Amino acid sequence: MTRILAIEDEPDVALVLRVLFERSGYGFDLATNGRVGLRKVHDVRPDLVVLDVGLPEMDGWTVLERVRDFADVPILMLSAHSEESEKVRGLRGGADDYLAKPFNNNELLARVEALLRRVRSTERADRTEAGVYDDGVVRVDLRQRQVEVDGRPVDLTRTEFRLLSVLVQHAGAVLSPNQLLDQVWNDPTGIAPERVKFVVLRLRRKLGWSGDASPIAAVRGVGYRYRPQG
Numbered sequence: 446m447t448r449i450l451a452i453e454d455e456p457d458v459a460l461v462l463r464v465l466f467e468r469s470g471y472g473f474d475l476a477t478n479g480r481v482g483l484r485k486v487h488d489v490r491p492d493l494v495v496l497d498v499g500l501p502e503m504d505g506w507t508v509l510e511r512v513r514d515f516a517d518v519p520i521l522m523l524s525a526h527s528e529e530s531e532k533v534r535g536l537r538g539g540a541d542d543y544l545a546k547p548f549n550n551n552e553l554l555a556r557v558e559a560l561l562r563r564v565r566s567t568e569r570a571d572r573t574e575a576g577v578y579d580d581g582v583v584r585v586d587l588r589q590r591q592v593e594v595d596g597r598p599v600d601l602t603r604t605e606f607r608l609l610s611v612l613v614q615h616a617g618a619v620l621s622p623n624q625l626l627d628q629v630w631n632d633p634t635g636i637a638p639e640r641v642k643f644v645v646l647r648l649r650r651k652l653g654w655s656g657d658a659s660p661i662a663a664v665r666g667v668g669y670r671y672r673p674q675g
C-alpha cells in the first residue's frame with residue numbers, strides 16, 4: 446500500500462487529509478509537529494510527505510531541510526501563503542511541489558498522484574540502466590547504483606545519483622536545467638532552475654567538489670556540464 450505521511454498541526458486540515466487519502470486507497474499517517482514528523486519519515490519510510498510550512502517549534506522549512514539530509518521522498522508543501530516567492534523557496538529547498546491553503550481537495554489529490562507516478566517511472570528507468578562510467582577518477586555503476594570518487598565510495602540519494610548518471614553519460618556536453626529536469630526527475634514542467642540547482646549543490650558537496658574546479662561546472666545562463674576527469 447502506498448503510504449502518505451502528513452505533517453500538519455491543524456486538526457481540521459489533518460482530518461480533511463486523512464479522509465481524502467484513505468478514501469482514495471492510501472495508507473495515511475499523521476504527525477502533528479516537525480520533530481515527530483522527522484522521526485516518522487525515518488522510521489516509516491512513507492512514499493510521499495505532505496508537509497505544512499507553519500508548524501509549532503520546528504517549522505516546515507527546517508523539517509524539509511533535515512529530511513533532505515537523508516531522504517529524497519517526494520514532498521508536497523502546504524502553506525497559508527500563496528505568493529510565488531514561497532513556492533520558489535520551497536522548490537529551492539528541495540520540495541517537489543507546493544500548494545497554498547485553502548487547497549482544493551481534487552487538486553491536492555491530482556498533484557500527489559502526479560508525484561507518485563513520476564517516482565515510479567524514474568524507478569522503472571533506474572532498473573533498465575546498464576553499464577559503467579569510469580574516467581579514472583569518477584566511477585558510476587549504473588546498474589548497481591554505486592559511485593566511487595578516487596576509489597572511495599560515496600553514498601548518494603536516488604535523485605543525486607540520477608543527476609550524476611545523466612551528467613556523466615553526457616560528459617562534456619552542457620545540459621540545460623529543463624533537460625536535466627526532464628531526464629532526472631522525468632518532469633519537464635516544474636520550476637527547473639531552482640530544483641536543479643538545489644540537487645547540484647548537494648551533489649557537489651557530497652562528492653567534495655566545490656568552487657571553480659568542480660567537475661560539475663555551471664555554465665551561466667545555459668546549464669550544467671560534467672567535465673571528464675583523469
Ligand code: CA
Binds near residue numbers: 497498
Ligand atoms: Ca499549520
